[in-house]
Amino acid sequence: MERRSPGAALLASSSPEEEEEKSAAAEEGRHAAMAAAEQQQEEEDEAAVPVALKKGPWTTSEDAMLVDHVRRHGEGNWNAVQRLTGLLRCGKSCRLRWTNHLRPNLKKGSFSPDEELLIAQLHAQLGNKWARMAAHLPGRTDNEIKNYWNTMTKRRQRAGLPVYPPEVQLQLALSNSKRCRFDEFSNVQALDAAASAAGYTSSRPAPLDLARQLAATSQMVQFLSSPPPAFSAPASPWPAARPFARNAQFFQFAAHHSSAVSPSTPMHPADLSLGYGGGVRAGAEQSRLAPLSPASHGPRVLELPSNQFLQPMPPASAAAAGGGAAALLPDHHQHQNLNAESLEKMLQELHDAIKVDPSPAASGGGGGVLERRHGGGGENKSGGQHRDDDMDTLFDMMIPTLNAPAAAATTNHSGSTSQHSNDDQEPSAVDLAVDLQATGGASSSAQDWGLDGVCQWSNMSRIC
DNA sequence: AAACAGACCAACCGCAACTAT
DNA sequence: GATAGTTGCGGTTGGTCTGTT
Incomplete structure (x- = not known):
């Protein structure tokens, strides 16, 4: 169902004859309109009467x-x-018309699967920043992306499905875990309040509960290690895990990461990040995601995602957003590409590192949630510090993306969250997505991100 | 065939940021 | 520094088309 606006018809005719006709007609109309306009302009100048501007379709x-x-x-x-x-x-109105319809190089038609996945990833990272998302999709307008996203989320929510594909959910969990450790708040309640005040809603997990995120990821690993389910589900509408072929211009892959990791290949934790060479991103030129905005070259400013889903989410979405494991479960057949053992090992290390100390120890200033959990009180510089160092190492193995930019903050544990909340610098969901995809790793769910193994794609028009 | 609901899309509106004076 | 004008962005609405009952 592709309807063309008059403007689109002007720019894209189906045949040379039609084009000529339309062109001639347009030219004729243009001259007539210009002549009329000039005359009208003269009259208006004389009368100086406010012009009643036209509304509606062009x-x-x-x-x-x-x-x-x-x-x-x-x-x-x-x-x-x-x-x-x-x-x-x-x-x-003129600007809008030009931007959305008349501007050259506009891409018309439905979004490709790659574009859809990219939009999901960008949305996970940016929130409802349509214009910034459009900057990453050449030929697409913010209005187009907004319409697509609103329609898609509405449809998915109605079907009781999570909005984000599983790989994006996993990325969110991981990136939030990474972000969490830099929080300077002294307790989880304060974090919750701050996150709430900052506009986080239930749809996106606030960066506050590492343990909860880990529990979710841990359950995902258990799922990865479990025997395949009996059902056979249709393919996800999201592109299967693979490097972005058509969107390659957005990502600069390191050559040695372009090959998929076979299930039998032991995955080094550093491989999870893929494409970061020695685990250090030296600068923007090594980022596989183009800078999200010109602002990324300037001073870093804390920017939280705008409100994404104020409306209550269906259980599946809420579970995913809150760190529930179920919605993180990817397609089992493609899980096999993910080395479950490596993941499990890493998670075990994570669990070890954040063992919760039930004693309400007072943090010695600048101590974050993790430090409190590590032991608090005077232990901050012994056991606590040790554990934090372990966390450093582990996180750096998992998400080396941040190594370079976060190096200073890593040594300064009272660093502000703003250094890591910026969407251009934080562990990018997009970065991680590409990483996972490049390995044939976490992938789209054949269960459509569902929880119970019941395929719900039949509920989705235009997707199946 | 008609009625209805949902999907899609274009356009408007209000607000905020930016710029020029 | 204050003000007015301009531009850009995000939310929302209303019309049209399509598929289903």
Whole structure:
């Protein structure tokens, strides 16, 4: 079902004859409109009567006038369009029309699976920052992405499915775990409150509970190690785990990571991150994700995701968002590409590292949640410090993405969260997604991210 | 064939940030 | 520094099309 707007028709005709006809018609209409506009402009100048601007759908002639104007004067100064061309549209409307429909190199048609996955990853990382997401999808507009996302989430929520694909959920869990250790808050309650105040909602796990996240991931590993389920589910609508072929321009893979890891290949923890050479990202040029915004070159500013899902989530989504293991369960057949043993080992180390000390020890200033859990009190510099060092090592093995930028903060355990909350610098969900995909690792769920092994794809129109 | 619901899309609105004066 | 104008962004709405009953 592809409907074309008048503007789209103007730019993309189906045959040369039609194109010629339309072009001629457009040209004719343009001249007529321009002449009329000039006359109207003169009259208006004389009368100085406020012009009643038109609303609603754009006509072909209006489009032609706008295109002509941009051709002559370039983009920008949209309020001058009405004055210069007589087009009875406000500047805002002109800009929107140009941006969303008339601008060259616009990609029309439905999103490709790669684009869909990229959108999910970007959304997990950025929240409802449509314009910034659009910057990563050439030819796509923010409005288009917004419409797609809203429709998709609505559909999925109605079907009781989590919004994010399993790999993105896993990335969220891992990145939040990483972020958690830098929190300078003294207790989980404070973290909860802060996260809530910062706009985190139930749809995205606030970066506060490492243990909960680990429990979820741990259960996922158990699932990975368990025998395959009896059912055979249809393929996920999300692209199977594989390197981004068509979106390669967004990611700069390290060559040696382009090959998939076979199930029999023991996976070194560093391989989880894939593509970071020695585990250190030296700079933006090594990032496989293009800078998310020009701001990424400037001072780092804490930017939290905007509100993503204020409405209550279905149990599956809530479980995933809150760290529930079920929604993290990927397709079993593709799990086999993930080395479960390695993951399990790493998780064991993580568990060891964050063993909760039930005694409510007071942290010695600047101590975060983990330090409190490690033992608190005077142990901060002995056992606690030791454990924190272990955590450093472990996290750095798991998410070396952060090594370079986070190095300073790692040594400063009272570092502010802002250094790691920025979406350009934090352990990027996108980074991790690509990592996992490049290995044929965590993959799309054949159960459509469902919890119970019951395929729910039949509920989803346009996806099956 | 008609009615209905859902999906899709274009466009509007309000707000905030930015820029020029 | 204050103000007005401009631009960009995100949320929302309303119209149209499609598929289902």
